[in-house]
Amino acid sequence: MSSKVPVRTVFDGSGNATGLAEYQSGEFIPLTHGGLGASLSIGSAGQVLKVNTGGSALEFGAVEAIINIDTATNLTGNTLTSSDQFMVSDGGTEGRATLAQISEAIKATTTTLTNKTISGASNTLSNIPASAVAFSGSTITGITSLTAGGITITGNSITSADSTVVEIGESVSITGGLTQSSSDLVLGTNTSGNILVADGSKFSSKAVGDLASITTVANDDVFIAIDTSGGGLKKITRSAITAGLATSSAISNVSEDTTPQLGGDLDVNGNDLVSTSNASISILPNGTGKVLLDGNGTSGGVAVTDGLIEVFTGTGSVAEQRFYCESSNAHYTSIKSAPHASYSGNVVLTLPVSTGTLALQSFAIAQSIALG
Numbered sequence: 001m002s003s004k005v006p007v008r009t010v011f012d013g014s015g016n017a018t019g020l021a022e023y024q025s026g027e028f029i030p031l032t033h034g035g036l037g038a039s040l041s042i043g044s045a046g047q048v049l050k051v052n053t054g055g056s057a058l059e060f061g062a063v064e065a066i067i068n069i070d071t072a073t074n075l076t077g078n079t080l081t082s083s084d085q086f087m088v089s090d091g092g093t094e095g096r097a098t099l100a101q102i103s104e105a106i107k108a109t110t111t112t113l114t115n116k117t118i119s120g121a122s123n124t125l126s127n128i129p130a131s132a133v134a135f136s137g138s139t140i141t142g143i144t145s146l147t148a149g150g151i152t153i154t155g156n157s158i159t160s161a162d163s164t165v166v167e168i169g170e171s172v173s174i175t176g177g178l179t180q181s182s183s184d185l186v187l188g189t190n191t192s193g194n195i196l197v198a199d200g201s202k203f204s205s206k207a208v209g210d211l212a213s214i215t216t217v218a219n220d221d222v223f224i225a226i227d228t229s230g231g232g233l234k235k236i237t238r239s240a241i242t243a244g245l246a247t248s249s250a251i252s253n254v255s256e257d258t259t260p261q262l263g264g265d266l267d268v269n270g271n272d273l274v275s276t277s278n279a280s281i282s283i284l285p286n287g288t289g290k291v292l293l294d295g296n297g298t299s300g301g302v303a304v305t306d307g308l309i310e311v312f313t314g315t316g317s318v319a320e321q322r323f324y325c326e327s328s329n330a331h332y333t334s335i336k337s338a339p340h341a342s343y344s345g346n347v348v349l350t351l352p353v354s355t356g357t358l359a360l361q362s363f364a365i366a367q368s369i370a371l372g
Helices: 099-107 238-245 363-371
Strands: 007-011 017-022 048-051 058-061 085-090 093-098 117-119 139-141 145-148 151-154 157-160 195-198 203-206 222-226 233-237 291-293 301-305 308-312 320-324 332-336
Touching (some): 093 099, 233 238
Antiparallel strands (some): 007 017, 085 093
8 A cells, every 4th residue: 555645624814624635744733633743754773752852742762771670680689889870861861870970969969958867887977167067957876986177076075186175166055064074173264372253144263352351240251161070161150160269179278379479459358467387477578679568668668678677757757666565565665766957877776795784864875885
C-alpha cells in the first residue's frame, strides 16, 4: 500500500468551511486535538519518540538506557566509592555522574540542616568559622573530643593548648555551682592584700582601707573569726567577744601579754597597782628617761632617776618635802627650798657619815655644814 496524504477542511476568513485539501509540508495536528504537536520527520536508528525539552510537543531523540530498578542487581549492601556512577538528568539531558560529583554538589549547597543528628563517631567537623555556626533544635552526639584553635573540649573538661589559661571574651552566666579545683582564684586585677566584696550584683576587689568605717560598735555588730574548734570562717557578735574575754580562757592578767602597750592614758578607776607574793613594782624608764610624778618634770612634779630625786614646783611656792610622825601623821618636819631671791647659786647639803641626831639651829649653821 502506498503512502497517503491526509486531507483537512479548508476555512475562509470568516470561519466557514469552503472545501477539502491535502495537508501541506510543515502543517500538523496540535496535541489538544490528538496530534503530535509538531511536524515530524523520521528519526535516526535507535531513537525513540519522547517529549521535547520545552514540554510542548513530541520528537524523536536518543535515550541512554531504560532501567527497571525493581529487577536491577541489589547493591544496597555494598560500600560505594567516589568513582561509582549514577544516572542523572541535567536540565533534561540524561547521563551518568560519579558519586564524587554528587558529593561535591551536596557540599556546595547552602541549605541549612534542621533537626538533624550528626554522629561524631565517624565524622569530623573542621574549619568552621563561629559566624557560620547556628544551632536551633539540633543535636550533635557521639563526639568525645572537640578542638577549636587552642581550646579542647573533652567530656566535661575544657583545656587550652598551653594548659594554663582558657580565655572567655564575653560575660558568662553560671546557673549552677562553681567548683574551683585549684587553691587560687585569679582575677583580672589581683592587688596584694585586697579582699572580694559583693555589692549585690558582682564581686569586686577592694582594699580593706577603702571599706566604709563605723565609729561605734554595738552589741549586735558582727565580726568575722576563724573557729579553731569547729572549723571554718564564721561570724561573731561584739557581745560574744566581750563575754569570751571574761572567761578563764581569755587574758585576765597583764602578765599574759608579753609586749603590752598603752594607746592612751591609763585610768586606774579608783583602784591600786599592786603586786603579789611580796614582789616589787618596778617603774623603769628607758635610757636617760625619768619617772615623773604629778607633773612633767620641768615646770612641776617629782622626777626620779637612778640616784636622784628632783622636786619641781609649778604652784608659785617653793618646793617642800614633809616627814610625818608615827602617830596618825599628826605632825611633820618639813624641808623646804629657800626662795629664789635668796640664792646666789645651787646649795648642796651633805649628810654626816656617823650615826647621831642632826639639829639645825639656824640657816647659818646649815650653810656651815654645807660648806664643810
